[in-house]
Amino acid sequence: MITVSRKQLTSSIxxxxxxxxxxxxxxxxxxxxxxxxGLADTTISHxxxxxxxxxxxxxxxxxxxxxxxxxxxxxLSDEYKKSWQKIFEDENLDPVDRLLKxxxxxxxxxxxxxxxxxxxxxxxxxxxxxxxxxxxxxxxxEIYLHQMEKLIDEINTKTNQNSLxxxxxxxxxxxxxxxxxxxxxxDPKIYTNEFCKSLIIKYFKxxxxxxxxxx
Amino acid sequence: MITVSRKQLTSSIxxxxxxxxxxxxxxxxxxxxxxxxGLADTTISHxxxxxxxxxxxxxxxxxxxxxxxxxxxxxLSDEYKKSWQKIFEDENLDPVDRLLKxxxxxxxxxxxxxxxxxxxxxxxxxxxxxxxxxxxxxxxxEIYLHQMEKLIDEINTKTNQNSLxxxxxxxxxxxxxxxxxxxxxxDPKIYTNEFCKSLIIKYFKxxxxxxxxxx
DNA sequence: CAATATTGAATGATTATTCAATACAAAACT
DNA sequence: AGTTTTGTATTGAATAATCATTCAATATTG
Numbered sequence: 045m046i047t048v049s050r051k052q053l054t055s056s057i058x059x060x061x062x063x064x065x066x067x068x069x070x071x072x073x074x075x076x077x078x079x080x081x082g083l084a085d086t087t088i089s090h091x092x093x094x095x096x097x098x099x100x101x102x103x104x105x106x107x108x109x110x111x112x113x114x115x116x117x118x119x120l121s122d123e124y125k126k127s128w129q130k131i132f133e134d135e136n137l138d139p140v141d142r143l144l145k146x147x148x149x150x151x152x153x154x155x156x157x158x159x160x161x162x163x164x165x166x167x168x169x170x171x172x173x174x175x176x177x178x179x180x181x182x183x184x185x186e187i188y189l190h191q192m193e194k195l196i197d198e199i200n201t202k203t204n205q206n207s208l209x210x211x212x213x214x215x216x217x218x219x220x221x222x223x224x225x226x227x228x229x230x231d232p233k234i235y236t237n238e239f240c241k242s243l244i245i246k247y248f249k250x251x252x253x254x255x256x257x258x259x
Numbered sequence: 260m261i262t263v264s265r266k267q268l269t270s271s272i273x274x275x276x277x278x279x280x281x282x283x284x285x286x287x288x289x290x291x292x293x294x295x296x297g298l299a300d301t302t303i304s305h306x307x308x309x310x311x312x313x314x315x316x317x318x319x320x321x322x323x324x325x326x327x328x329x330x331x332x333x334x335l336s337d338e339y340k341k342s343w344q345k346i347f348e349d350e351n352l353d354p355v356d357r358l359l360k361x362x363x364x365x366x367x368x369x370x371x372x373x374x375x376x377x378x379x380x381x382x383x384x385x386x387x388x389x390x391x392x393x394x395x396x397x398x399x400x401e402i403y404l405h406q407m408e409k410l411i412d413e414i415n416t417k418t419n420q421n422s423l424x425x426x427x428x429x430x431x432x433x434x435x436x437x438x439x440x441x442x443x444x445x446d447p448k449i450y451t452n453e454f455c456k457s458l459i460i461k462y463f464k465x466x467x468x469x470x471x472x473x474x
Numbered sequence: 475c476a477a478t479a480t481t482g483a484a485t486g487a488t489t490a491t492t493c494a495a496t497a498c499a500a501a502a503c504t
Numbered sequence: 505a506g507t508t509t510t511g512t513a514t515t516g517a518a519t520a521a522t523c524a525t526t527c528a529a530t531a532t533t534g
Contacts, residue, residue: 066513082388084299087489098515103491105514162387169384172377172444173297182445208461215442216458222441223434229387230397243431246423251465281479302523313481318525320480 069095070102074116079159083166088112110176117167117180124155125184132191139198140257143248146192150221151241161229189214203252213251220244284310285317289331294374298381303327325391332382332395339370340399347406354413355472358463361407365436366456373447376440404429418467428466435459 073095077086088109092102106112131137131145149155171177196217197210224240249258288310292301303324307317321327346352346360364370386392411432412425439455464473 082385084385085388088491089489099490100492100516101514104493109490165380165384168441169380170297170299173300178445208465212458212461216435216462219438219442219458220431220435221438223436223438226383226437227430227434230393243427243434246427247431247462250423303525304523314524315482315526316480319527324524 066095066097066105070097070105070112071116071119074112075120075159075163078116078166079162082162083113083170086113113167114176114180116163117177120160120163121180121184125188127152127155128188128191132195139195139202140252140255142195143199144245144257146195147241147244151224151237151244153237156225156228156237156240158229158232161225165226165229189218192217199252199255203255205252208251217244217247220247281310281312281320285312285320285327286331286334289327290335290374290378293331293381294377297377298328298385301328328382329391329395331378332392335375335378336395336399340403342367342370343403343406347410354410354417355467355470357410358414359460359472361410362456362459366439366452366459368452371440371443371452371455373444376444380441380444404433407432414467414470418470420467423466432459432462435462 070091073091074086077090077094081090088102089099091112092099095102097105102112103109106115127149128146131142131149134142134145137145167177167181171181192214193210196213200206200208200210200213221244224235224243227235228237228240245258249255252258285306288306289301292305292309296305303317304314306327307314310317312320317327318324321330342364343361346357346364349357349360352360382392382396386396407429408425411428415421415423415425415428436459439450439458442450443452443455460473464470467473
């Protein structure tokens with residue numbers, strides 16, 4: 045009785061693992077393909093070949109191409125969210141260190157690499173026309189910005205900085221990051237992750253001139 | 260002889276006018292269509308309908324869809340270039356005023372409106388995969404950045420600002436503009452042109468704290 | 475009556491989606 | 505242990521829709 049039950053359990057776990065491996069394999073292949081060929085030229089057939097499954101299976105597995113694309117966007121979005129959420133939740137960091145960690149994360153190789161930025165920009169360009177894409181990004185964006193504002197507010201208070209509001213600083217930061225991501229894509233020789241990060245840090249340095257951690 | 264020659268001249272001008280009206284009509288229709296439906300969903304048939312010509316004609320006139328898209332990008336790019344070139348060439352402006360004019364232009368209704376930003380972003384997302392798109396943007400971008408660096412350098416010298424280099428400031432400015440354009444598209448209620456411009460001016464204010472024109 | 479501009483239906487290529495056929499693995503039965 | 509049965513995973517060829525492109529026919533202009 046026990047052995048049978050164990051066997052079933054193992055089998056079920058392994059089956060799920062198999063399934064989620066295929067699931068993730070297809071999402072990875074989608075990201076690779078968009079990065080390599082662009083969203084306009086990404087067909088189910090290309091993705092399937094990249095993932096080494098049949099074309100029919102890719103479609104069957106995700107019900108539709110649209111759904112596969114959406115799932116890939118969700119994956120990227122979740123991955124990004126997890127990375128910054130960990131930093132906002134870390135109670136051991138003082139505000140300035142937390143801000144520095146956020147910058148570091150935003151220009152880490154895991155987040156700001158050419159493959160992933162290609163995909164982000166491809167989806168950005170379609171967001172206006174696909175409500176489903178927008179809803180994946182919008183909510184997380186709001187949370188990020190809200191946390192950021194709280195954090196900047198703390199730093200403003202601590203440093204007696206009051207010529208720029210927390211909203212203004214976090215909006216500026218956010219758009220600078222978006223802009224720099226774009227530039228990493230166009231000209232990665234000049235816009236290395238390090239260069240981008242240092243530009244951002246210098247921005248903070250010019251606002252918080254007495255804060256030594258930005259030096 | 261003279262009358263015939265005049266007639267021919269007039270006729271030729273009017274024919275060219277007709278032709279260039281159709282030409283421009285199709286380019287405008289392309290921009291409208293990309294803004295309304297996205298690049299992925301922009302077909303020759305949609306553009307032709309928008310321009311009120313037949314589908315066959317649109318293709319015939321531009322030889323291919325690819326060429327129509329490229330011509331539309333060129334049009335946008337030239338329009339933008341003309342607008343900032345005029346400012347860089349205006350000898351009556353002192354450096355800070357010139358910088359203020361550049362900002363104003365970058366967030367003017369003519370340049371930074373939802374239609375045109377939609378089209379820019381649509382092309383950006385494909386730039387990596389179409390060398391022809393890249394070559395349209397790249398050169399002008401370089402000139403813009405170069406002029407900007409010269410300008411910032413003048414202001415740095417004049418104001419004894421030396422904690423940030425001209426390159427750093429112009430790169431930061433440039434990416435912030437790109438980022439803000441993106442945000443105008445996503446959330447035009449918050450990111451009005453005025454709001455974006457004021458964010459940028461405040462950035463300069465925090466760098467050039469003694470320069471009264473940024474107040 | 476040319477000569478040129480414009481049309482719109484036909485063509486062919488591409489591609490998402492479907493689904494009958496097959497491979498595979500686990501369970502049930504000798 | 506080996507064989508059969510059953511259920512699920514996966515394939516890939518067929519289908520149907522979309523769309524750029526072509527071009528013979530028609531309209532327009534000088």
